[in-house]
Amino acid sequence: MAFKVGLLGLGTVGTGTADILLNPSQRHPLLKELEIHRVGVRSLDKARTVNLPPELLTTDLESIVTDPEVDIVVEVIGGLEPARSLILQAIAHGKHVVTANKAVIARYNDEIFTAATDAGVYVLIEAAVAGGIPVIEPLKQSLCANRLQTITGIVNGTTNYILSRMQSEGSDFNAVLADAQQLGYAEADPTADVDGFDAADKIAILASLAFGGRIKLEEVHREGIRQITAADITYADKLGFVIKLLATAKRDNPTFDEALNSDQLQVRVHPTLVPKDHPLASINGVFNAVLIEGDPVGQVMFFGPGAGSGPTASAVVSDILNIAAILKVERGSAVQANGKPLLDPLLACSHQHYCTIAPIEELETRFYARVLAEDSPGVIGRLGTCFGQHNVSLESVVQIGLRDNRAEIVVITHHVREGNFRQALQEIKAVDAIADIPSTLRVL
Numbered sequence: 001m002a003f004k005v006g007l008l009g010l011g012t013v014g015t016g017t018a019d020i021l022l023n024p025s026q027r028h029p030l031l032k033e034l035e036i037h038r039v040g041v042r043s044l045d046k047a048r049t050v051n052l053p054p055e056l057l058t059t060d061l062e063s064i065v066t067d068p069e070v071d072i073v074v075e076v077i078g079g080l081e082p083a084r085s086l087i088l089q090a091i092a093h094g095k096h097v098v099t100a101n102k103a104v105i106a107r108y109n110d111e112i113f114t115a116a117t118d119a120g121v122y123v124l125i126e127a128a129v130a131g132g133i134p135v136i137e138p139l140k141q142s143l144c145a146n147r148l149q150t151i152t153g154i155v156n157g158t159t160n161y162i163l164s165r166m167q168s169e170g171s172d173f174n175a176v177l178a179d180a181q182q183l184g185y186a187e188a189d190p191t192a193d194v195d196g197f198d199a200a201d202k203i204a205i206l207a208s209l210a211f212g213g214r215i216k217l218e219e220v221h222r223e224g225i226r227q228i229t230a231a232d233i234t235y236a237d238k239l240g241f242v243i244k245l246l247a248t249a250k251r252d253n254p255t256f257d258e259a260l261n262s263d264q265l266q267v268r269v270h271p272t273l274v275p276k277d278h279p280l281a282s283i284n285g286v287f288n289a290v291l292i293e294g295d296p297v298g299q300v301m302f303f304g305p306g307a308g309s310g311p312t313a314s315a316v317v318s319d320i321l322n323i324a325a326i327l328k329v330e331r332g333s334a335v336q337a338n339g340k341p342l343l344d345p346l347l348a349c350s351h352q353h354y355c356t357i358a359p360i361e362e363l364e365t366r367f368y369a370r371v372l373a374e375d376s377p378g379v380i381g382r383l384g385t386c387f388g389q390h391n392v393s394l395e396s397v398v399q400i401g402l403r404d405n406r407a408e409i410v411v412i413t414h415h416v417r418e419g420n421f422r423q424a425l426q427e428i429k430a431v432d433a434i435a436d437i438p439s440t441l442r443v444l
C-alpha cells in the first residue's frame with residue numbers, strides 16, 4: 001500500500017521534492033511506495049516546471065492536512081502563518097510532518113513538538129538547517145553517543161555567497177544579493193538572510209538538538225553582514241583572515257556537573273574573522289558547513305549545498321522516507337515471509353543482488369608518469385608518438401632535469417582509458433632510449 005504525501009507548497013523546495021518523488025529510478029526502492037496525493041499552492045494559474053496532474057493542485061491547504069488519506073504532510077510554503085497552523089492541524093489529524101521551515105521550528109518548537117509527542121507523530125526537519133547537508137539526523141543518531149561541546153557553522157548560503165563574491169571580486173553588496181535572490185538561495189524577504197535571522201533560527205535548532213534543551217530565540221545573540229565593507233574584507237585578507245558569518249553554539253563549561261546543574265550555553269551569530277587555514281575559511285559560495293566537536297569523537301565537519309531546490313529536496317525526501325520506513329514496519333503485519341520481525345527498510349540490508357564492478361582497465365582518469373630516458377634528441381617525440389598510437393592524449397610533458405645522467409621526464413595525460421595507458425607504457429618500456437618508468441600515479 002502506498003504512503004500518501006500531502007505537499008504544501010510547490011515553489012523552489014516543493015518542486016524539487018515533487019521531482020524526486022516522481023522519479024524514483026535508481027534511488028531507494030522505498031521511494032516507489034510514495035505517492036503525491038495532493039499539492040497545496042497559492043495560485044492555480046502559475047506555470048509549473050514539474051509535471052503533475054492539475055487535479056492534484058488545490059488552494060485549500062486545510063483540506064490536505066485534514067484529508068484522512070494523507071499519511072505525511074510536507075510543509076514547504078515557508079513563513080510563519082499559515083505554516084504554523086497547518087503543521088499543528090496536520091498533527092492534530094494524526095499526520096506525520098516534514099518541514100523545511102526553520103523560522104517556524106525555531107519559534108514554535110515547544111508548541112509543535114509537544115503536540116507531536118502527544119499525538120504520537122513525527123515532525124522531521126532535516127531540510128530546515130543547512131539544506132541538503134545531513135546534520136539534524138547525525139546529531140540525533142550518528143553522534144548520539146557523544147558529549148557535544150561546540151557547533152560552529154556557516155549555515156546561511158546567501159550571506160556566504162555574498163561574502164565570498166565580495167572577497168573574490170570586490171563586488172558590491174546589493175548586486176550580489178540580487179543574484180542570490182535570482183538563484184533561489186535568499187529568503188523571500190532577504191532581511192532574514194542578511195541580518196542573521198535565518199542563521200539564528202538554524203543555530204537555535206542545532207543547539208537544542210546538541211545540548212538537549214529548548215532555546216529561546218530572543219536569547220540568541222545576532223548580528224548580520226550589512227556593515228561589512230570591501231575595506232574590511234581587504235584588511236582581513238592582508239592579516240590572513242576571511243570574513244564569514246558564523247553561527248556558534250557551545251557549552252560555556254565543558255566540565256558540566258549534572259548535580260550542580262552548572263550548564264550554560266553560548267549561542268550566537270555574527271561576522272567573524274576566520275584564519276585562512278581554518279577548515280571553515282575555504283567554504284565559499286552558497287555552500288554551508290557545520291563543524292561539530294564532541295567527546296570522544298573529536299571534530300567532524302559536514303559540508304555541502306545549504307540551499308537550492310534539489311539539495312533541499314534531498315533532505316525533505318530523506319525525512320519522508322524515514323517516516324515511510326517506520327510506517328512500513330508498523331503496517332507490515334509485523335513479520336517477514338520467513339516469520340521473523342519486519343525490519344526498518346532504511347536500516348536493514350535488503351539488497352540481494354551483486355553489483356557489476358567495471359574492470360580497472362575501463363577506468364577513465366588522468367595519469368602522471370615519471371620516465372628516465374637518454375638525454376638525446378627525439379626522446380620526447382618518441383614518447384608522444386607511443387602515447388598517441390594508443391589514443392592517450394597528453395596534457396603536459398616536462399623535462400625536469402638529470403638524474404644519474406638520465407633525463408627525468410614527467411608526463412601528465414588527459415582523461416584516458418587505463419587499458420590504453422598501460423599498453424602505451426609497455427611499448428615505451430621497450431624503446432631503447434627509455435631506461436625506466438619509476439612511477440605512474442592517477443591524477444584526480
Ligand SMILES: NC(=O)C1=CN([C@@H]2O[C@H](COP(=O)(O)OP(=O)(O)OC[C@H]3O[C@@H](n4cnc5c(N)ncnc54)[C@H](OP(=O)(O)O)[C@@H]3O)[C@@H](O)[C@H]2O)C=CC1
Pocket residue numbers: 008009010011012013014040041042043044046059061075076077078079081082100101102103127128131184185187188306307308309312
Ligand atoms: N529555497 C531554499 O533553498 C531553501 C528553503 N528552505 C525553506 O523551505 C520553505 C520553502 O521555501 P521555498 O521553496 O524557497 O519558497 P517558495 O517561495 O519558492 O515557494 C513557496 C510555495 O508555497 C506556496 N505558498 C506560499 N504561501 C502559501 C499560502 N498561504 N497558501 C498556499 N500556498 C502558499 C507558493 O504557492 P505559489 O507557487 O502558488 O505561489 C509556493 O508554491 C521555507 O520555509 C524556506 O525557509 C529551506 C532550505 C533551503
Ligand SMILES: N[C@@H](CC=O)C(=O)O
Pocket residue numbers: 128130131155156157158159185186187193198306307308
Ligand atoms: N535562505 C537560506 C536558504 C536555506 O535555508 C540560505 O541562504 O541559506
Ligand code: NA
Pocket residue numbers: 126127128129130131132133134135136315
Ligand atoms: Na540539512
